[in-house]
Amino acid sequence: MAEARAALASRKIGEADVLLEKLGELQGVEGVNKLKKRIKAEINFLKKALRKGSDLKEEHIMCSNLGQLGALYDAVSQASQVVGVLQNFSSQHLEKIVVDVVAENGKQWIKVVFWFFSGVSESLASNLEGLGICVRGIRIPDNELGIPDFTVNDSESDCENFSDENEDMTANGSECNEVAEDNVFTSQDSRTTKCTCEPRLHSSCEVLHSEGRCQNEFECNTNVSSSSAGLESSNLCSTVTEKKEIRKLNLDVTAIIAYVSATTNGGANFIFADKVLTEQAMWERQNPVKKTLDQYFQGCELMVCQEAVDHFSDIINTIGGPAEKKRSQEFLARVAVVPGQDIYENQVKIGGKVRKLSRIIFGTGQALKAITVTSNRGFVRSVEQQGIKPVVLYHEPRALTEMKESCATPIQAS
Structure with a gap:
């Protein structure tokens, strides 16, 4: 079991390294370096867990933020005319918010809300979509869960x-x-x-x-x-x-x-x-x-x-x-x-x-x-x-x- 968890962590680290390479292709997009720092922090966390050996748990690996950060990159790659990622905005009437992806030369703001690495039940996906949220992930019929x-x-x-x-x-x-x-x-x-x-x-x-x-x-x-x-x-x-x-x-x-x-x-x-x-x-x-x-x-x-x-x-x-x-x-x-x-x-x-x-x-x-x-x-x-x-x-x-x-x-x- 320990070997399987170590292999899973190593695979996640490899995927994160590939993600960093892809981010290097984003030229002139504000906030890319901030995203890279977050990914590197997750890599360091997994490497530290690997060094500890027996303390490494599967849920720690699967709950890594790398999934959400990878989903953020997916949103960037599918949007057009992206000018910024992880951008802070504030006004006199609103609290400061972080916009994950600023696209269409600033006309479109995208917030990555959910990334379902374990799949998502149909009822939950439907409820989220009813709120105007785009849900991505493998949909599993409720009865099968x-x-x-x-x-x-x-x-x-x-x-x-x-x-x-x-x-x-x-x-x-x-x-x-x-x-x-x-x-x-x-x-x-x-x-x-x-x-x-x-x-x-x-x-x-x-x-x-x-x-x-x-x-x-x-x-x-x-x-x-x-x-x-x-x-x-x-x-x-x-x-x-x-x-x-x-x-x-x-x-x-x-x-x-x-x-x-x-x-x-x-x-x-x-x-x-x-x-x-x-x-x-x-x-x-x-x-x-x-x-x-x-x-x-x-x-x-x-x-x-x-x-x-x-x-x-x-x-x-x-x-x-x-x-x-x-x-x-x-x-x-x-x-x-x-x-x-x-x-x-x-x-x-x-x-x-x-x-x-x-x-x-x-x-x-x-x-x-x-x-x-x-x-x-x-x-x-x-x-x-x-x-x-x-x-x-x-x-x-x-x-x-x-x-x-x-x-x-x-x-x-x-």
Whole structure:
């Protein structure tokens, strides 16, 4: 680990040296020397940290101001007729301000506000752009960071909006039941039946029957077993007498994040600077997500597509803490990694809540006759509107929080 941090610091120093060379090409631009001094100060900081060896931490390297200074140069290189950088301005009515880039021969002032070296969540980027700020960086869907999708109301009953046929079914004695402690799904009718657990578990599956045949491409050998995911197979396909079980679970990126998160592994007793993380910690104290996931996983074959592993690895390596990274390695060692299958490519359009990665993940689960474990309700509801009915088990979202604990306020466990 120490060697990896040293290599990272050395790479940053090399990038800074290249930046200094580029600044040498800016002739006649006021403030360039000031920018060079700031870059050299960052280089000296990293070199000093390298000499100390064991004291060097990855977060110190990644939080270096070199990223912001590099973004400032990018703004300079893309602007026209730049006459100054890091220029001070003041007036009788305003406090002194520092303008990062003065362009268009003084007519345009540019302030570099944010540079997201770890990527930026879509909601944050949208909010900043709503304030007139130009945001640059890799945009990551909120659900892939464990951030709840606030456009989806988790308290909505999945029993709403049934068709007339379903109303007839209810009149005949079938009903959409909340799952009790044994989490049994009940259906006594051979027509279209939708069974949903109580909101905290967010488990749902929909099975279509016609002349005793399961029509959701899973056949009846894909019913979830009561031992593996809290569902009773004989009740899902009541018209088939032979009891068969699903023992395959396909994991979304959100499920892996939730499973290895510090919040779900003893780190829920914090008040974080981020309101969303504080809410998740409170939810975790009330309803431990890892316990729910372990119940799902019990006795099941776990799989994840390679594309999901690659994306998760990018996230955990960027914002995960040491313990979260260790848990992720241990957990992925338990999971079979399979090639992704984009079987919905010609049926599901990309856009809105539908991302290509999610389409591949859910398509892989369908292709391999596995139930997908996810917190991505937005994707599921979007593809349902396009005629696709994924079979899923929901969990509450959890974010990676270990690196946030140092700035959080601990609370006593109740």
